[in-house]
Every structure is written in structure tokens, then in C-alpha cells.
Amino acid sequence: MREEDEVLESIRLTGERYGDQVRRVFLADGDALVLPTRRLLNILEAIRTHMPAVRRISSYCLPRNLKKKSQSEINELAAAGLKMVYVGAESGDDQVLAAVKKCETFASTCDALDKLGSAGITRSVMILNGLGGKVYTRQHAEQSAKLANLTQPEYLATLVVSFPKGEQRFSAEFPEWEPLGQQELFAEMEQFLSALELKRTVFRSDHASNLLILKGTLGADKERLLSQIRQAIERPQDADLRPTWARGL
Numbered sequence: 001m002r003e004e005d006e007v008l009e010s011i012r013l014t015g016e017r018y019g020d021q022v023r024r025v026f027l028a029d030g031d032a033l034v035l036p037t038r039r040l041l042n043i044l045e046a047i048r049t050h051m052p053a054v055r056r057i058s059s060y061c062l063p064r065n066l067k068k069k070s071q072s073e074i075n076e077l078a079a080a081g082l083k084m085v086y087v088g089a090e091s092g093d094d095q096v097l098a099a100v101k102k103c104e105t106f107a108s109t110c111d112a113l114d115k116l117g118s119a120g121i122t123r124s125v126m127i128l129n130g131l132g133g134k135v136y137t138r139q140h141a142e143q144s145a146k147l148a149n150l151t152q153p154e155y156l157a158t159l160v161v162s163f164p165k166g167e168q169r170f171s172a173e174f175p176e177w178e179p180l181g182q183q184e185l186f187a188e189m190e191q192f193l194s195a196l197e198l199k200r201t202v203f204r205s206d207h208a209s210n211l212l213i214l215k216g217t218l219g220a221d222k223e224r225l226l227s228q229i230r231q232a233i234e235r236p237q238d239a240d241l242r243p244t245w246a247r248g249l
């Protein structure tokens with residue numbers, strides 16, 4: 001954690017230089033919501049004071065950071081300007097979450113998403129395609145869809161698990177993990193999407209790690225997105241896939 005005074009001072013200085021031009025603020029870095037509510041409220045207030053044109057403040061949020069925060073504290077954060085959080089659920093499957101040492105469960109992620117939703121904070125949930133490897137692919141897809149169905153996030157994104165520095169460290173901790181090939185990644189996506197029952201969620205699979213770019217609103221675009229995946233499974237040569245050189249984290 002950075003010193004509170006240093007953070008408040010940098011907000012003041014940013015306000016002095018760019019005050020009216022700033023519309024969006026992201027609370028960096030990894031997990032700003034690990035801070036006590038009081039400190040977060042001071043930061044949100046400083047942003048409002050020094051950058052009055054800000055319309056959206058967002059942050060990453062690990063579900064466990066909300067465990068100790070009551071519903072009324074989260075409501076206060078929302079009222080103070082926290083509009084949107086990105087929650088790296090990664091999977092809804094407890095075995096996958098344990099294998100990758102996320103230190104979260106289906107239930108802990110669900111609780112956090114429900115608390116955020118009740119406070120009116122927009123939730124953007126990330127799921128990692130391929131995270132369970134071959135061994136858990138089915139349950140990873142099914143349980144991740146179940147998590148989304150239960151919590152109905154406003155945004156849902158899938159990224160492909162990637163290892164820019166090699167897989168060794170990951171495989172050492174999760175020895176039964178075998179990477180999914182291109183077709184298996186698509187098959188997992190098909191299973192995940194088929195099981196989704198969302199009322200109004202913006203779905204994006206367009207991060208640089210994705211081979212197949214998918215965008216739409218669920219449920220309205222479910223059949224179109226599924227047919228794009230099925231086409232990529234049946235005729236990968238005709239699918240508009242992102243070239244390997246353009247993929248990354």
C-alpha cells in the first residue's frame with residue numbers, strides 16, 4: 001500500500017494540472033479495494049474535489065477484499081463515486097480455483113458479486129478460457145456459466161490463459177494440467193456460452209489473448225455468438241482468427 005498522504009497529494013497535483021479534462025479514473029494497481037473503506041472514501045472524495053469532471057471511477061477487486069466490508073460500506077463507496085469494478089473470477093469451479101491457488105471459491109465470488117450488484121456498482125467479470133486444462137475443461141465451463149447465471153454481471157469477458165514467461169511454474173503447482181489446443185479452447189467456449197442464461201450482459205472475448213474475437217449482448221446475441229464458435233470449430237481455416245503474432249497478454 002502506498003502512503004495515504006502520497007496518494008492524496010498525487011490526486012491533488014493531477015487535479016491542478018488536468019482537473020477538468022479527466023473523465024475516468026482507474027484506482028491502480030492490483031487490488032485497490034484491499035484498502036480499508038475509510039481510506040478508499042478519502043481517495044474517492046479527493047478525486048471528486050480535485051477532478052470534478054470525473055464520471056467514472058473503477059478498480060480491480062478480489063472477492064475476498066469485500067468479505068470484511070459490510071453492505072453499507074460498499075453502498076458508501078458506490079455513493080462516493082466507485083462506479084465499476086473488474087472481478088477476476090477466472091473460474092466458477094472450486095477444483096480449478098484450488099488448483100491455481102486463487103484463494104477464492106464459487107461461493108466467495110458469488111457473495112462479492114452480489115454485494116457489488118446490490119450497491120449498484122457495475123460488475124465486469126473475467127473468466128479464463130483453458131485455465132482448468134484438459135482435466136477440468138467441462139466442469140470449468142459449466143461452473144463458470146453457473147456463476148455468471150446466478151450473479152448476472154453487467155459485463156462478462158473471457159481471456160485465454162497465457163504464459164508469457166513459460167508454463168513451468170504453473171505446471172509445477174498444477175501437475176495434471178495439460179494445455180488445451182485451439183479446437184479444445186473453442187469447444188470449451190461453446191460449452192460455456194451454451195450454458196449461459198443471461199438477461200442483459202455485455203459479452204466480450206476481444207482481449208489480445210483471444211484467437212477468436214467475439215462481441216455481443218447476452219442473451220440477445222447468444223445464437224449468433226454460438227454459430228461463430230461452431231464455425232471456428234468446423235472450419236477453422238475460414239474463421240477470422242487473430243494471428244499468433246498478434247496475440248499476447
Ligand SMILES: C[S@@+](CC[C@H](N)C(=O)[O-])C[C@H]1O[C@@H](n2cnc3c(N)ncnc32)[C@H](O)[C@@H]1O
Nearest residue numbers: 030031060061062087088126159160161162163
Ligand atoms: C492484471 S490482473 C489483476 C487482477 C487481480 N489482482 C486479481 O487477481 O483478481 C487482471 C486479470 O487479468 C487476467 N489474467 C491474469 N493473468 C493471466 C494470464 N496468465 N493469462 C490470461 N489472463 C490473465 C485475470 O483474469 C485477472 O483477473
